[in-house]
Amino acid sequence: MKPIWIKHAGQLVTMASDHQSARTKEAMSELGIIEDGSVWLEDGIIVKTGTTLELEHIYTERAAEAEVVNAAGKLITPGLVDPHTHVVYGGTREHEFEKRLEGVSYMEIMNAGGGIHATTRMTREATEEELYNQTKKRLDSFLQHGVTTIESKSGYGLNLETELKQLNVAKKLNETHAIDLVTTFMGAHAVPMEFKGREDDYVAYVIEEMIPKVASENLARFIDVFCEKNVFTPEQSERILGAGKAYGLIPKIHADEIEPYKGAELAAKVGAISAEHLLKSSDEGIQAMAESGVIACLLPATALYLREEAAQGRKMIDAGVPVAISTDCNPGSSPTTSMPLVMNLACISMRLTPAEALTAATINAAYAMGVEKFAGSIEPGKKADIVMWNVPNYQMLQYAFGVNHVKKVWKSGIQVV
Ligand SMILES: N=CN[C@@H](CCC(=O)O)C(=O)O
Ligand SMILES: [Zn+2]
Numbered sequence: 001m002k003p004i005w006i007k008h009a010g011q012l013v014t015m016a017s018d019h020q021s022a023r024t025k026e027a028m029s030e031l032g033i034i035e036d037g038s039v040w041l042e043d044g045i046i047v048k049t050g051t052t053l054e055l056e057h058i059y060t061e062r063a064a065e066a067e068v069v070n071a072a073g074k075l076i077t078p079g080l081v082d083p084h085t086h087v088v089y090g091g092t093r094e095h096e097f098e099k100r101l102e103g104v105s106y107m108e109i110m111n112a113g114g115g116i117h118a119t120t121r122m123t124r125e126a127t128e129e130e131l132y133n134q135t136k137k138r139l140d141s142f143l144q145h146g147v148t149t150i151e152s153k154s155g156y157g158l159n160l161e162t163e164l165k166q167l168n169v170a171k172k173l174n175e176t177h178a179i180d181l182v183t184t185f186m187g188a189h190a191v192p193m194e195f196k197g198r199e200d201d202y203v204a205y206v207i208e209e210m211i212p213k214v215a216s217e218n219l220a221r222f223i224d225v226f227c228e229k230n231v232f233t234p235e236q237s238e239r240i241l242g243a244g245k246a247y248g249l250i251p252k253i254h255a256d257e258i259e260p261y262k263g264a265e266l267a268a269k270v271g272a273i274s275a276e277h278l279l280k281s282s283d284e285g286i287q288a289m290a291e292s293g294v295i296a297c298l299l300p301a302t303a304l305y306l307r308e309e310a311a312q313g314r315k316m317i318d319a320g321v322p323v324a325i326s327t328d329c330n331p332g333s334s335p336t337t338s339m340p341l342v343m344n345l346a347c348i349s350m351r352l353t354p355a356e357a358l359t360a361a362t363i364n365a366a367y368a369m370g371v372e373k374f375a376g377s378i379e380p381g382k383k384a385d386i387v388m389w390n391v392p393n394y395q396m397l398q399y400a401f402g403v404n405h406v407k408k409v410w411k412s413g414i415q416v417v
Pocket of ligand 2: 085086
C-alpha cells in the first residue's frame with residue numbers, strides 16, 4: 001500500500017489538542033487548523049501533519065514512492081463520526097410520514113401498532129442476508145457523505161432472536177464494509193405488541209434473557225433504552241441500564257425526546273456515556289449532565305423531521321455540557337444518512353457555531369461512542385480517516401447548506417469515495 005501525501009490543503013482541520021476528554025465550552029471551537037496543510041498517511045495510519053513546507057522538509061526524498069494529492073483550495077477534515085444510528089432495519093415507513101403531515105403524532109402512530117412496531121415486524125420478517133444488503137446501501141450512502149465511523153443500535157427485534165440477528169448483521173458489516181461500526185444493544189426500544197399490558201414482564205425478559213446472551217456473545221459495547229412516557233419509565237430504564245452495566249455494557253439513554261421525563265437527570269445518575277435527543281430536558285437535567293460529564297448527543301434532523309423544537313444545544317454548551325451530533329438514521333423519525341445536513345441544522349436550529357458543529361460531528365462524537373483513540377481527529381497514530389471537501393474553509397461547509405460537498409474520502413488510508 002503506497003503512502004499518501006496530501007499537500008496544500010486550503011484548510012486542514014486536525015481537531016488536535018491536549019484535551020483528554022470530550023470538548024466543552026471554548027474548547028469546542030479549537031479546531032487545530034493548519035493553513036496550507038499537509039498530511040502523510042502510511043499503512044492506513046496518520047503519520048505526520050503540518051504545513052506543506054514542514055512536511056516537504058521531511059518527506060521530499062520519499063515523494064516518489066507516495067501518491068501525492070493536491071488539496072489546494074480544499075478543506076480537509078477528519079472522517080465524520082455518527083454516534084447514534086438505528087441503521088440496521090427492515091422495510092421503510094413513508095406512509096407514516098404522510099400521516100404525520102396530516103397531523104397524526106409520532107406516538108399516536110406507535111401506540112396504534114405502527115412506528116417502531118411496524119419496523120419490528122419488517123425486521124423480524126427479513127432474513128439476515130436481506131438486512132445485510134439493505135443496511136449496506138445505507139452505509140455506502142454514509143460514506144458518500146463523509147462518515148467513516150458509526151454507532152449502530154439494535155432495537156427492531158424486541159425478541160432475542162431478532163435482536164441477535166440485527167447485532168450480527170452490524171458485526172458482519174463492520175468486518176466487510178469500509179465503515180467502522182460500534183454496536184449498542186437496545187432491546188428496550190419499545191415494549192413489543194405481544195407484551196402489551198405486561199410491561200414489567202418484558203423488562204424482566206430484557207434483563208434476564210437478552211442482556212446475558214448479548215454480553216456472552218460479545219455483540220455490543222453499549223446498552224440503550226427509550227426512556228419516555230408510555231415506553232419505559234425512568235425506574236424501568238434504570239433497572240435495565242443497571243443490569244447492562246453489571247454485564248459490562250456502557251449505558252446510553254434516549255431521554256426527554258417527546259415529553260420531559262427526567263431522562264437527562266437519569267443519565268447523570270447512572271453515569272451514562274451519553275444521553276440522546278434531549279429536546280425537552282429541564283435546566284436541572286442540563287446542569288446534572290454538565291456536572292457529571294454526560295455527552296449530549298443531539299439529533300437536530302430528528303427534531304426537524306418530527307416538526308419539533310430542536311434541543312437547546314447553545315444552552316447546553318454554555319452550561320458546560322460536551323455536545324455531539326448525529327443523524328439518528330432510522331426509518332421513522334430520521335431517514336437520513338447526511339451528517340453534513342445535521343451539521344448545518346446544528347447551526348441553524350440549535351445555534352451552534354460552525355466550529356462547534358464540526359467538533360460535535362468529529363472528536364466529541366468519537367468520545368460519545370468510545371472510539372476517540374482511533375477516530376475523530378487527524379493526529380499521528382489515528383486511523384487515516386479523512387475527508388476532502390469541495391469548499392475552501394469549514395465555515396463554507398456549514399454555510400452552503402443542504403449540499404453534499406464531499407470530494408474524496410479515505411478510510412484507513414484507502415480512498416473509498
Ligand atoms: N425514539 C426512539 N427511537 C428512534 C426512532 C425509532 C423509529 O421511529 O423507528 C429515535 O431515536 O428517533
Ligand atoms: Zn435513536
